[in-house]
Amino acid sequence: MAFFTFNIHTLLYLFLFSFPLFSAATSGVQTHFPPFPKASRFNNGFQRILLSVALGVLTGLTASFLSVLFIRTLLRFLNRTPLLQGPLIFSPKIDADSLQSALLNQTHLLGSSSNPNGKCYKALLANGFTVAVKKLEPIQCGRTEARRRMQQQMAVLGALKHRNVMSLRAYVGEMGSCCLVYDFLPTGSLEDAMRKVRENQLELKWEVRLRIAVGIARGLQFLHFECNPRILHCNLKPSNILLDADFEPRLVDFGLTNLIPDFHTSASLYTAPECLNNSRYTDKSDIYSFGVILRVLLTGRDPIETEQVSSDRGDSSGSGGSLGRWVKQSVEPREALDKSIRGEGMEEEEEEEMVLALRIAGVCTSELAEDRPCSDELLVMLTQLQSF
Structure with missing residues (x-):
């Protein structure tokens, strides 16, 4: 009981002793609190984190865009139509060698010779098959891409099948000229x-x-x-x-x-x-x-x-x-x-x-x-x- 009483007295003494100090501290001329340096450092660090995240996202998006662009360009390059040398043949009745030989001996002119889109000839192949050859000249298709587009379009036209549409049997595009081969x-x-x-x-x-x-x-x-x-x-x-x-x-x-x-x-x-x-x-x-x-x-x-x-x-x-x-x-x-x-x-x-x-x-x-x-x-x- 004496120990308990001593502790009570001690706590009361310490409380009464500290109260005047607290009053003195709060009754002085300077009543504002100084800024907290720890909060300022916290804000600066948070801004650095946000800036780092934004730069990272921007870098990632740029890298993704460039990757997609590179892949598309690569796929387009790999899937592009190969530029073939020699004629495109769409009929089993025509072979390349026989057609090339017939084109060198175009003498039988069909229709008017004043057609601005070129002249049409009758040609006889080695197997006895007669074709009509329309030579379009001159055409500006020296560039590789232009020749590739021409080849793609000729492939489309060669695949058309209809009784009232003339089927393209072959296409020869060499040396700045274009020859379309049809049935005669x-x-x-x-x-x-x-x-x-x-x-x-x-x-x-x-x-x-x-x-x-x-x-x-x-x-x-x-x-x-x-x-x-x-x-x-x-x-x-x-x-x-x-x-x-x-x-x-x-x-x-x-x-x-x-x-x-x-x-x-x-x-x-x-x-x-x-x-x-x-x-x-x-x-x-x-x-x-x-x-x-x-x-x-x-x-x-x-x-x-x-x-x-x-x-x-x-x-x-x-x-x-x-x-x-x-x-x-x-x-x-x-x-x-x-x-x-x-x-x-x-x-x-x-x-x-x-x-x-x-x-x-x-x-x-x-x-x-x-x-x-x-x-x-x-x-x-x-x-x-x-x-x-």
């Missing part, structure tokens, strides 16, 4: 056939002409909607439509405009008006060209000759070119039809079909591209007309 069709082009009709050397009934029109529309529908990416012809005219022995049409010279800068698509009477103004070519531009071709099939007239007559008269406006204006100026639509097929033996239903076809040609040659049908719609109209 002795009937020639639609331009050749219509010239023979005007010279009374060939008779083309309406049934055959309608089948040609439907075949052209089928070929356009294939290029526009079944190819991925879609292919625009950009140079559709009778000389680029070949005919087989049964007068089944096949489109040729498509898919080359964007690939070959020097490919000539001169403003012709088959060119849509929007292409003359701003060179904006679409699938509806191909439809315009088809409309002019359909009028040629129906009237039998050459647009160039009609243009010369219209120029002498001072006519310069109207959709469908001078041929379209001539059709509109006819008193009766039937008067514009080709007289070689408008005989006494022609049935009234066939004549009615031709008049309806003239109206389809008028829609296809509308001044505004949005007013023209697409090739899908065009094919439906023509096939319904065929079964009319």
Whole structure:
């Protein structure tokens, strides 16, 4: 009990003794507390940590971006199309040596020699297979990447298979020239056939002409909607439509405009008006060209000759070119039809079909591209007309 009492007294003494010191300390003139140096050091250290983390993240992102860029470049380099030496062959009937030998002996010129896109030759291979060789010249494809793009596009064209599209059998690109090899069709082009009709050397009934029109529309529908990416012809005219022995049409010279800068698509009477103004070519531009071709099939007239007559008269406006204006100026639509097929033996239903076809040609040659049908719609109209 004495020890307990002593401890109580001791604690009270220490408490009472320390209280005045505390009061004296707090009653002085200086009442503010000095800053804590430990907190300042803590803030500086925290900022250094944040800066280190930010730099680390930035360095990591930069390294990741450069790594991805390097890998993509490496994969693109490894996966790029190898630049092959010699011809690209797409047909088992053609071998490289025989083709190279035939190209050295191109003597039989086909068609006009004034074609700005090059000349077309008939060539006989060692195995007896006859081909048509179109030599495009000159073309600027000396650079390696340009030649590689050409080779890739030729591989795409060589893989196309359709009864109304001319199959590319081989491609030879050497020494600044480009040779496209196709099957040889002795009937020639639609331009050749219509010239023979005007010279009374060939008779083309309406049934055959309608089948040609439907075949052209089928070929356009294939290029526009079944190819991925879609292919625009950009140079559709009778000389680029070949005919087989049964007068089944096949489109040729498509898919080359964007690939070959020097490919000539001169403003012709088959060119849509929007292409003359701003060179904006679409699938509806191909439809315009088809409309002019359909009028040629129906009237039998050459647009160039009609243009010369219209120029002498001072006519310069109207959709469908001078041929379209001539059709509109006819008193009766039937008067514009080709007289070689408008005989006494022609049935009234066939004549009615031709008049309806003239109206389809008028829609296809509308001044505004949005007013023209697409090739899908065009094919439906023509096939319904065929079964009319």
